[in-house]
Amino acid sequence: MERPILDFLYLVSIVFFIVGLRGLSHPESARRGNLLAAAGMILAIIITLFYPFGNTPNNYGWIAGGILVGTVIGSVAAIKVKMTKMPEMVSIFNGFGGACTMLIAITEFRTLPPGTELLSGQVFTVIFSVFIGSVAFSGSLVAYGKLDGFLRDSIRLPFPQIVNGVLLLVIIFFGGYIMMMDELNYTIVLILLGLSIIYGITFVMPIGGGDMPVVISLLNSFTGIGAAAAGLIYGNQVMIVGGILVGASGTFLTILMCEAMNRSLINVIIGGLGATTFTGGDDKDKVVKEASHGDTAILLKYSQKVLIVPGYGLAVAQAQHACHELESMLEKEGVQVRYGIHPVAGRMPGHMNVLLAEADVPYDKLLEMEEANKELPTTDVVLVIGANDVVNPAAKTDTGSPIYGMPIIDVEMAKNVIIMKRSMRTGYAGIDNPLFYGDKTKMLFGDAKDSLNKLKSEISNA
Amino acid sequence: MERPILDFLYLVSIVFFIVGLRGLSHPESARRGNLLAAAGMILAIIITLFYPFGNTPNNYGWIAGGILVGTVIGSVAAIKVKMTKMPEMVSIFNGFGGACTMLIAITEFRTLPPGTELLSGQVFTVIFSVFIGSVAFSGSLVAYGKLDGFLRDSIRLPFPQIVNGVLLLVIIFFGGYIMMMDELNYTIVLILLGLSIIYGITFVMPIGGGDMPVVISLLNSFTGIGAAAAGLIYGNQVMIVGGILVGASGTFLTILMCEAMNRSLINVIIGGLGATTFTGGDDKDKVVKEASHGDTAILLKYSQKVLIVPGYGLAVAQAQHACHELESMLEKEGVQVRYGIHPVAGRMPGHMNVLLAEADVPYDKLLEMEEANKELPTTDVVLVIGANDVVNPAAKTDTGSPIYGMPIIDVEMAKNVIIMKRSMRTGYAGIDNPLFYGDKTKMLFGDAKDSLNKLKSEISNA
Amino acid sequence: MEIIIQFITENIVMLYILVLAIYLGMEVISKVPTVLHTPLMSGANAVSGVVIIGAIWLIRNAEPDNYFVLIIGFFGIALASINVVGGFAVTNRMLEMFKKKKKK
Amino acid sequence: MEIIIQFITENIVMLYILVLAIYLGMEVISKVPTVLHTPLMSGANAVSGVVIIGAIWLIRNAEPDNYFVLIIGFFGIALASINVVGGFAVTNRMLEMFKKKKKK
Amino acid sequence: MQIGILKETNDQRVSIVPETVQKLIDENNVVMIEEGAGEESFYSDDLYGEAGGRIVKRKDIFDKSEVLISIKPVEDDEISKMKKSAVYITSFQPFLNDKILPVLGDAGITAMSLDMIPRISIAQSMDVLSSMASISGYKAVLLAGTHLPRYFPMLTTAAGSIPPSKILILGAGVAGLQAIATARRLGAMVEAFDTRLAAREEVQSLGAKFVEVEGARDDKAAGGYAVEQTEEYKNKQKELIAEHIAKSDVVITTALLRGKRAPVLITKEMVHRMRPGSVIVDLAAIAGGNCEYTQKDKIVKEKNVTIIGISELSSTVPMHASQLYSKNILNYLKVFIREGQLALDFDKEIISSSCIVHEGVIKYKS
Amino acid sequence: MQIGILKETNDQRVSIVPETVQKLIDENNVVMIEEGAGEESFYSDDLYGEAGGRIVKRKDIFDKSEVLISIKPVEDDEISKMKKSAVYITSFQPFLNDKILPVLGDAGITAMSLDMIPRISIAQSMDVLSSMASISGYKAVLLAGTHLPRYFPMLTTAAGSIPPSKILILGAGVAGLQAIATARRLGAMVEAFDTRLAAREEVQSLGAKFVEVEGARDDKAAGGYAVEQTEEYKNKQKELIAEHIAKSDVVITTALLRGKRAPVLITKEMVHRMRPGSVIVDLAAIAGGNCEYTQKDKIVKEKNVTIIGISELSSTVPMHASQLYSKNILNYLKVFIREGQLALDFDKEIISSSCIVHEGVIKYKS
Numbered sequence A, B: 001m002e003r004p005i006l007d008f009l010y011l012v013s014i015v016f017f018i019v020g021l022r023g024l025s026h027p028e029s030a031r032r033g034n035l036l037a038a039a040g041m042i043l044a045i046i047i048t049l050f051y052p053f054g055n056t057p058n059n060y061g062w063i064a065g066g067i068l069v070g071t072v073i074g075s076v077a078a079i080k081v082k083m084t085k086m087p088e089m090v091s092i093f094n095g096f097g098g099a100c101t102m103l104i105a106i107t108e109f110r111t112l113p114p115g116t117e118l119l120s121g122q123v124f125t126v127i128f129s130v131f132i133g134s135v136a137f138s139g140s141l142v143a144y145g146k147l148d149g150f151l152r153d154s155i156r157l158p159f160p161q162i163v164n165g166v167l168l169l170v171i172i173f174f175g176g177y178i179m180m181m182d183e184l185n186y187t188i189v190l191i192l193l194g195l196s197i198i199y200g201i202t203f204v205m206p207i208g209g210g211d212m213p214v215v216i217s218l219l220n221s222f223t224g225i226g227a228a229a230a231g232l233i234y235g236n237q238v239m240i241v242g243g244i245l246v247g248a249s250g251t252f253l254t255i256l257m258c259e260a261m262n263r264s265l266i267n268v269i270i271g272g273l274g275a276t277t278f279t280g281g282d283d284k285d286k287v288v289k290e291a292s293h294g295d296t297a298i299l300l301k302y303s304q305k306v307l308i309v310p311g312y313g314l315a316v317a318q319a320q321h322a323c324h325e326l327e328s329m330l331e332k333e334g335v336q337v338r339y340g341i342h343p344v345a346g347r348m349p350g351h352m353n354v355l356l357a358e359a360d361v362p363y364d365k366l367l368e369m370e371e372a373n374k375e376l377p378t379t380d381v382v383l384v385i386g387a388n389d390v391v392n393p394a395a396k397t398d399t400g401s402p403i404y405g406m407p408i409i410d411v412e413m414a415k416n417v418i419i420m421k422r423s424m425r426t427g428y429a430g431i432d433n434p435l436f437y438g439d440k441t442k443m444l445f446g447d448a449k450d451s452l453n454k455l456k457s458e459i460s461n462a
Numbered sequence C, D: 001m002e003i004i005i006q007f008i009t010e011n012i013v014m015l016y017i018l019v020l021a022i023y024l025g026m027e028v029i030s031k032v033p034t035v036l037h038t039p040l041m042s043g044a045n046a047v048s049g050v051v052i053i054g055a056i057w058l059i060r061n062a063e064p065d066n067y068f069v070l071i072i073g074f075f076g077i078a079l080a081s082i083n084v085v086g087g088f089a090v091t092n093r094m095l096e097m098f099k100k101k102k103k104k
Numbered sequence E, F: 001m002q003i004g005i006l007k008e009t010n011d012q013r014v015s016i017v018p019e020t021v022q023k024l025i026d027e028n029n030v031v032m033i034e035e036g037a038g039e040e041s042f043y044s045d046d047l048y049g050e051a052g053g054r055i056v057k058r059k060d061i062f063d064k065s066e067v068l069i070s071i072k073p074v075e076d077d078e079i080s081k082m083k084k085s086a087v088y089i090t091s092f093q094p095f096l097n098d099k100i101l102p103v104l105g106d107a108g109i110t111a112m113s114l115d116m117i118p119r120i121s122i123a124q125s126m127d128v129l130s131s132m133a134s135i136s137g138y139k140a141v142l143l144a145g146t147h148l149p150r151y152f153p154m155l156t157t158a159a160g161s162i163p164p165s166k167i168l169i170l171g172a173g174v175a176g177l178q179a180i181a182t183a184r185r186l187g188a189m190v191e192a193f194d195t196r197l198a199a200r201e202e203v204q205s206l207g208a209k210f211v212e213v214e215g216a217r218d219d220k221a222a223g224g225y226a227v228e229q230t231e232e233y234k235n236k237q238k239e240l241i242a243e244h245i246a247k248s249d250v251v252i253t254t255a256l257l258r259g260k261r262a263p264v265l266i267t268k269e270m271v272h273r274m275r276p277g278s279v280i281v282d283l284a285a286i287a288g289g290n291c292e293y294t295q296k297d298k299i300v301k302e303k304n305v306t307i308i309g310i311s312e313l314s315s316t317v318p319m320h321a322s323q324l325y326s327k328n329i330l331n332y333l334k335v336f337i338r339e340g341q342l343a344l345d346f347d348k349e350i351i352s353s354s355c356i357v358h359e360g361v362i363k364y365k366s
């Protein structure tokens, strides 16, 4: 086919990318968005395969081989990986993308014809591609290692900020030096490559646990920028625009992620460099997982069956109206929502009844403890709002506990447990609650009313 | 300055346009967005004034004169125009933009060097500019005339769909014909211009009252496309991108406006062509103005003082909780919200008290009728929720009315009145309510609970 | 067909810009609340006055004695200026109601 | 300075595309709910595998006996394919939970 | 004018409270209050004195007043003690007791009957029936609650769950609606029934359930066989209500038919079918009662069901009842007393309907 | 085991309801019920019969039962009629009445006192104090409402506006909290006070206002002069409460001190300062009352203030009170009766605290 047509089709695949990414940012359209982006990619690859360069050798065999190998590995990995290991996967995939950029750039540098004007956009682009691809590559691998746990979080460099700063300066000067040289020097670029790889490692290494996703997102945007830079080498629009799209949205997403954690990007990186945010926990079994309002909202919205277990905290927060609103919103989304009322929830007999009646929750939505426990195994999400003792499994197991023997609402039987309270403080009985550290449990900290209101707006936006 | 720099500065002004338009779509940033876009425009104009074309005559005197005249007229008109006449203004401004495109295009056609390849992109661009500029011009003037009332809505063409269809075909063929000709023919383009102007008139003429804003928005996007086309003539990026931005966002906005009216764009235009949607009202005083949820939400959110007047409809809809929620949301936005309780609102003594107490509205937010009436002159918005008789001014004025003499909450003293009810039906007393046709009144039809919930989400999004 | 291919060849980069700009134009105004429909329309209208640049271009390149072009250009500039100046000013007036700051 | 001006001159259209694409990249993902952060990241990551096109380009233009380039290209394609295929597949899996339709 | 406030003989309320006395005096009237008139409603003579009223003996009121006010009519022999031209305002209930008309005529006075004020919009502020019925409805629920051996609300406690009590309100007029609201507030499960068409929506507007034969509306939509179906429908409805009565813990009845004996809604047999401990509050007791077992002004127990026939419950909330009553009368007086002068305008519907005897001439037509 | 349910002599409740009888029988017990034991709480002998209980004479219960249950202790002379090895379960209140201990010892029986069950989490399901207090709190509000000459809720009507009544709850324990909830439901403006630290939050968790000296927390934060300030603070607090009492339409007091006379919270002088028509419900009447005018089990009027001293209000809601009581006892029995066999394990806190006499040996230490 003729070039202009193919160029035009490239444009179509770009549109696919754009619409796909856009779709990915809304729950209803996310799946479709992903498929669209994938379709765009397939289109772009096909176009490239048949793009008329003139009389090129093509080497389709090699291409087919590479694609085959990559496809098999990629799809097997994607299918086999456990849901909990997804971030690791994303990280390593990203590293491969970066590696590809790196390989291309280094090869292109090597094939630059002798006598090329070194102080040119072209050379700069190549060098930049080498750098960014390498950093994305090695950084992602480190991130993968840290997430997977085989790289210990505790490996530290001395003065990481300084090491990193110096390294970066060295790389920049080195790059400038290459461009100022009289002649192409391939070896020296290999050194740059090495330095970049090292920089990728030292950049990611000091950043700890909870900040990992932010770093992966940042590295992802690096890969995007790398792809765009590689695209500049070839003057290929789809690479440029596609890469820039990922670079821009990746950066923006990184910032959004930081915001969701109430941190600034600088803070994450510098903090990472300074290793101040990292607080190693040796008490490995007692990990508290925090939920975000957004996650919880989606979790609730896409459930079939939700049980709300209210406790004294609901009353303290005077969140009964907000709670009923949330319930109505979910019901409108087709979620079945009911309340599990523990006999001693609150501080007086019938405390929960008074509250919920005030908010006009219909009586038939209230389940007594026994009924609630029967429903739990088929319940998708339990929302524990300001309750503590009444869902404390220590009552079943810990003979030494002052509440031992008290029947509880056994929320751990459900698939997910979200606990809304302000802190890790204990309830009336003054005892710790092992539920908070449970596998299925996530804590949503904050005043119950505030949290419920946030959930409501998240649900209506999601 | 050197061209590349100026080209780059053009890019800056485009970014200003983009950021400006983006800002204009959010209430908080709308003013800033407008100013940004204006700044972008000034930048673009300055660049153009000094853009080095080589040794051109420049004719700065003429330019200065034109700008001066336009600025004076434009600013005086903008300052003098009454708030209620804004749409007319926008329409006529838009027409001027179209006219400019038209003038440029026709001049450029005239200055095409003899022997120009007629079947070319260049000529097509010029012809298209002539067409779209003329349509935007004459269409906008007609829209202005209709809005202003000096063009009677009732002027009708026979079979407008057919006339328009035929006219459009003629223009297309005519354009094709010009491009197929052997030589440039200036006169024939003037005929095309004439036809286009006529088409603009016949296109807009049959579209009636409520659909006018949609048409103006559509014409606005035409002007944008015209500007882009004119930009193509000169290969000027800022015109192209700026024009396309307006064209695209204008089209999209047109669709959004149609959606907000629950109509499709086709329906508006065809309906307009068929003149089916136009229902002339001779009873000019009795015009009911409908409010949208979005408008009402913004109105409420940006008020200082709001009074809610609940009535029996609030009870029927069981909307007390939603109402309280809305009130809390507004209070959080810094709006002072109170309730005006009429002694006989509802169907039993204290009906409103029961409802509002259930929703936990604090007692001190409730004003009795007399207090409420005292507050009204300084109240920005009165939200009448399902009340009717208790706000019926006929009780004051119409001696024949069965409620004559009953004290009412005199909501017309406030600056804006929004009435939420399902229809134009009467209340308990079975009498019509002149308030609904009042100058300050807008009706928000629908079940009170639904409407309140919609308002809530609009407010949280706005 | 050929002419189209030729057109694409000549203008492929333009097409990219066009498509991106169109998408961007739609994207930036997505989710505009209804109450902003009119101000947005008005603001966009003012931006469409960018055609004034064409008129300036025209006049700057016109021979000083080519009164036809000069006069047409003059009117073009004047009309477009009205569009620009009046447009932004009117929009600004419409937006006056959004002035109020939020207190928390 | 000169080199920059030269660069701008050469690449002005590219710059336009770049700026528009950057803005568009940010715009399309504005307002993404937190729960979609990870899938979006993963999807964007898959798109960044577009670098595979460069690798194909490279290999198609390589001499059939230039094994250095061929092998590098082969690895490049393989790695990028993993990124693309695995990326989209993983994203799809992540999004499985959003499958449920809403009943009203 | 000289306005006299009489002490009630068998009622805890008082027709005018001190606050209103002040207002009347502001309008150039002289107000005399019988000694101890407000005692039982906690308005002491001192308060009246402070408001500017003169505390006088009952006899003085009859002797001097141009306008006399009481809640319940005084004994017939006292009527004759009034001045010939006097205006006497109270609730005569002429439709129940037309023997009073000649007495009033003979006394030559003008008799204004508050219960004859038409129930039109502008007269709402004078409508003592509404304000008193509202109190009765409220109090009926409290009374039922104190006599019920059960909780109203649902309570889930360590000692097991208490289901909410079921309350059925028959007759959703002013009293019925207020009863619904109060019972709902206390957390009971509330159902109601009324024969008026609008009642269904009104009941639902308070969040309660309306007792209705399933598919009733379908029947209506069918049209055509209107009368026949209506009969069938009515029977179904009756049966349904009987069932609901049997299942209810509390039934509050308020069905009145103006000028007639109250309809019997709860038969003896229905009472027998009720659960032990149930309570019936019959606000129609004054007009014969909606329940066959009702005894006026008594609380009786039948087959373990408590039937409360205290019909004038408003009198048991004397402070606020008097306050509302007083405001109603004030608004009423404004219609025909201006600047201390009587101005009876018989063109006004309010006057023409409520003035049952004018200067000895009987105006009331039954 | 042979379980005997005694009829109360001066109480409308019954200790075991038919539903529980069934459950006891399921656990291999024989249950005897005194004739008419459930009459006043609307559980007829028939119902007990249907549940599998044997209706017997009082004498038979004493003669045959291995376990006897009542709500209030029987007279001393009847205790001696019990079998030597019998277990008698009731509320002895040994901290108020230690004279009963030798009587129980002499009878050689095992006496389990329900009010001595420790208030620990697992014992909540046996806590009769809580379940009864909860009912009292609820009923206190209804009672106040019936005696109050005012409306509780705010009402805006055509006859003017009724402001909401102000209710003050002193002592926010189980009864107090329930009273707060009930009063709030009825639309009153509710304030409360308690000396317990946690009470503030608990009161607010029901949407009511806690009466507090302004700046109290600042004082606390200051630290150092803790004791001195506390004294000053207490005085301020007292004054403040006196003021609030004067402004309240209803005061409900529930302050009890275990084993002591109830603290006096409302002095005579404070009563005099209250508005006419106000109502005090003193739930501490049984322990001498929180108000100086309180007379146990009587309703008195002092200076136009009604003071209700009916302390065992739970007895006036006999159906549900009995049901909760019964469930409490069932849960309690489960601790020491398994498969129809007695198994008193004194290692258990519940047993060691609540068994005040074991086979004639007095275990109670005051």
Ligand SMILES: NC(=O)c1ccc[n+]([C@@H]2O[C@H](COP(=O)([O-])OP(=O)(O)OC[C@H]3O[C@@H](n4cnc5c(N)ncnc54)[C@H](OP(=O)(O)O)[C@@H]3O)[C@@H](O)[C@H]2O)c1
Binding pocket: A310, A311, A312, A313, A314, A316, A317, A343, A344, A345, A346, A347, A348, A349, A350, A351, A385, A386, A387, A388, A389, A390, A391, A420, A421, A422, A423, A424, A425, A426, A427, A428, A429, A446, A447, A448, A449, F121, F124
């Ligand atoms: N029902 C009765 O009759 C009665 C009577 C007396 C005692 N009790 C006892 O009370 C307890 C009741 O159990 P429960 O689970 O209902 O309550 P709980 O165990 O006391 O726990 C309540 C939890 O709510 C949280 N909370 C407090 N304020 C909050 C707010 N504004 N927003 C969000 N969370 C808030 C607290 O955690 P943070 O501080 O971290 O937020 C606390 O852990 C039982 O131990 C029971 O034995 C019951």
Ligand SMILES: NC(=O)c1ccc[n+]([C@@H]2O[C@H](COP(=O)([O-])OP(=O)(O)OC[C@H]3O[C@@H](n4cnc5c(N)ncnc54)[C@H](OP(=O)(O)O)[C@@H]3O)[C@@H](O)[C@H]2O)c1
Binding pocket: B310, B311, B312, B313, B314, B316, B317, B343, B344, B345, B346, B347, B348, B349, B350, B351, B385, B386, B387, B388, B389, B390, B391, B420, B421, B422, B423, B424, B425, B426, B427, B428, B429, B446, B447, B448, B449, E121, E124, E130
């Ligand atoms: N308070 C008392 O004691 C008492 C007693 C008896 C009579 N009244 C009389 O009742 C009237 C009270 O006045 P009012 O203004 O409160 O009521 P109203 O005049 O009866 O008007 C109520 C309005 O609410 C609207 N409505 C009904 N259901 C609705 C829903 N689901 N969503 C939104 N709107 C709904 C109705 O219009 P649509 O149908 O168009 O929606 C109706 O016009 C007075 O005339 C008074 O005299 C009062």
